[in-house]
Amino acid sequence: MTEKRRIIEEELTALFHLEEGPYADLKHSEIAPAKLSKSVSAFCNTAGGEIIIGIGESKTGEKARYWAGYTDMEAANAVFQVIEDMLPLGNHYKATFLSAEPNPGVLLHLIVFKTPSIVRASDGKAYIRRGAQNLAVETNDALRRLELDKGVVSFEDNPVVADNEVITNSLSALNFMLAVVPRSEPEDWLRKQNLLTKAGPTAAGVLLFADEPQAILPKRSSxxxxxxxxxxxxxxxxxxxxxxxxxxxxxxxxxxxxxxxxxxxxxxxxxxxxxxxxxxxxxxxxxxxxxxxxxxxxxxxxxxxxxxxxxxxxxxxxxxxxxxxxxxxxxxxxxxxxxxxxxxxxxxxxxxxxxxxxxxxxxxxxxxxxxxxxxxxxxxxxxxxxxxxxHTPLASPHDVVITYLQAHEEISNRIVRELTGIGSENVVKQVFLDLQSRNLIERVPGKKGSASAWRKVTASPGDGAADG
CATH class of the missing domain: 3.30.565.60 (Heat Shock Protein 90)
Structure with missing residues (x-):
């Protein structure tokens, strides 16, 4: 069931500033549903993403985005007809209509899910998402690559050029047979598991039972x-x-x-x-x-x-x-x-x-x-x-500072960054200031610049500015 909700000005501003890329796409409501299906296919075949339909972009001068929504929810019916036809169960997306006063009509927000199968657009082609582009899968090799990426087919079933004995008479196979299926013959058992075919051992058979799969499947099995x-x-x-x-x-x-x-x-x-x-x-x-x-x-x-x-x-x-x-x-x-x-x-x-x-x-x-x-x-x-x-602790940097000072007289910005994995000196400096404001730590007198350090409060808080 399609949802509808009202968004506030801040949400609309965020949509207008959404960066198009591998996981996001913006479209005018006048986009042809068949063309939109290319974006849906690309997201389904790659990593999923979002499509906001109803935001236009000026083509001249400084690019600016503007409201270009549907007049009403029924105006998007053709879009739903096309994307529903792309997969029989229609579970490859979720749709929400968005309204934002005082703009007329609605936007359509599609969340497109990555699918286990290959999804084709209205033109019969499969697409993939690369950056902010939808690229057609044009060749048989490219389609095979997509099938392997999505797990529709598996390289493990490929026969390899090797003698049967590589897996039927290996030390790995014999040890396995003795420990797991001692009453079976290796060749018979491996054939029943579809690891040994008329064309020879499969990649799965070699990976599992060859003593040195790397000699048969180099550059991909070490x-x-x-x-x-x-x-x-x-x-x-x-x-x-x-x-x-x-x-x-x-x-x-x-x-x-x-x-x-x-x-x-x-x-x-x-x-x-x-x-x-x-x-x-x-x-x-x-x-x-x-x-x-x-x-x-x-x-x-x-x-x-x-x-x-x-x-x-x-x-x-x-x-x-x-x-x-x-x-x-x-x-x-x-x-x-x-x-x-x-x-x-x-x-x-x-x-x-x-x-x-x-x-x-x-x-x-x-x-x-x-x-x-x-x-x-x-x-x-x-x-x-x-x-x-x-190797970064779950503890907050504030806790790390206090814990360290329980066993040491003073602590520096560099030490906190070492302990927490924080890369920014300014972030650590703010941690020191937070703890100082709570009267928990103070600057070590006489230490400034790169040598500055902090210690547990021993007297009333100092009056100097923090150097971190």
Whole structure:
């Protein structure tokens, strides 16, 4: 059911200043419904977004936006007829009419959802969103790329050029068979699982049971681990050692990558309330995020999983975009397996890395909370999903200052930024001023400029201006 609501002047101003881009589009109410369907298709096929229909933009001089709404709700019927026809269930969007006095008529606000299937516009073409453009998927290769991105098809089913014995007589397969299905013959069992076809082993079969999948699927089946001795952007100069390449079947790959990451992290120290402290990340967080990066990556992308360890964070980059209808916003609540055979079968291994109940990332987030750390952040780029695991406390910077001063005589702006991960000196300066206004801290006399520091109040508040 379509909703209608009245918006206030501030909301309308915000809509007029909405920046068009990957997740937002503005259209005049005179737009042809068939042309509008291109934007709907593009958002459905990429990451979802919003379309505001009823805002025009001048074409001459300084571009200015103006009200160009529908005369009434019925005037938008043709739009609904077109977008309802794009998917049979019509659950790919939500519509709300917006009125704003004294403007006549209404705007139409469409929230378009990312869909698990490919959605085509009225011209029969599928579109994708790139920046503020809708680009048609013109070639068979581009359509195949879109199918892989959305998880409509999976690279794991592709046959690879390799002998059957690579997975029927490997140490990985034999150990698995003895532990899990000891009465079955490897070749028969692998054929029943559709991991072995007339054309040879599938990519899923190689990833799961070849001793060295990297020899058959190079550049897309390893994990690279880096240690950068910096808090900034990693460069060749800041590498602590040459990147470590971890190889093997996905079961061994995950276990070794988690162990190596933990080993490296345990050698990192960070300034804490009581001086230098060992950095600690929850085991569950590292395990679940690395597992997720390996099991749900797009194996058609020629790139390895990358684990980058910095002084104050870990970045885990998984090749490929989020599959199906999964977005950054709903990733903790939705399930979609891009590689269902790999996900299902690795769960049969002894002590599997995944529990196959869709709770992996939720476990990772909860583990960070238990250690009073900020939750992981998820970013989707053109060709990858990156999870940032920052060693940043949940405590407010005000609490951090007071806690530090319980064990130390004074604290500086630099130390607060070290403890909290705040990048701005001015933000920290405001924290000091807030605490000073509550008569909790005072400036250390005689220290100014870059040497200025603060301490717990020992007398009446000072009268100097703060230098932060």
């Amino acid at each position: 994990i690279k681990v880096y240690r950068y001795q910096t808090k900034d952007i990693g460069t060749r100069e800041s590498l602590a050692f040459d990147p470590i390449t971890i190889e093997g079947c996905v079961y061994a790959l995950i276990k070794e990558a988690v162990a190596k990451t933990k080993e490296i992290v345990e050698g990192i120290s960070k300034l804490g309330p009581n001086g230098l402290e060992r950095i600690t990340y929850p085991d569950d967080t590292l395990h679940e995020i690395i597992t997720n990066a390996v099991l749900h990556r797009d194996y058609s992308v020629l790139s390895d999983v990358h684990v980058r360890i910095f002084d104050n964070r870990i970045e885990v980059e998984s090749p490929g975009r989020l599959p199906g209808h999964v977005t950054r916003e709903n990733i903790l609540n939705e399930q979609f397996a891009r590689n269902p055979k790999v996900v299902r079968l690795i769960n049969k291994f002894p002590d599997p890395p995944n529990k196959d109940v869709g709770e992996g990332l939720n476990t990772a987030f909860e583990a960070m909370k238990r250690l009073q750390l900020q939750p992981p952040e998820i970013e989707e780029t053109e060709n990858a999903v990156i999870v940032y695991i920052r």
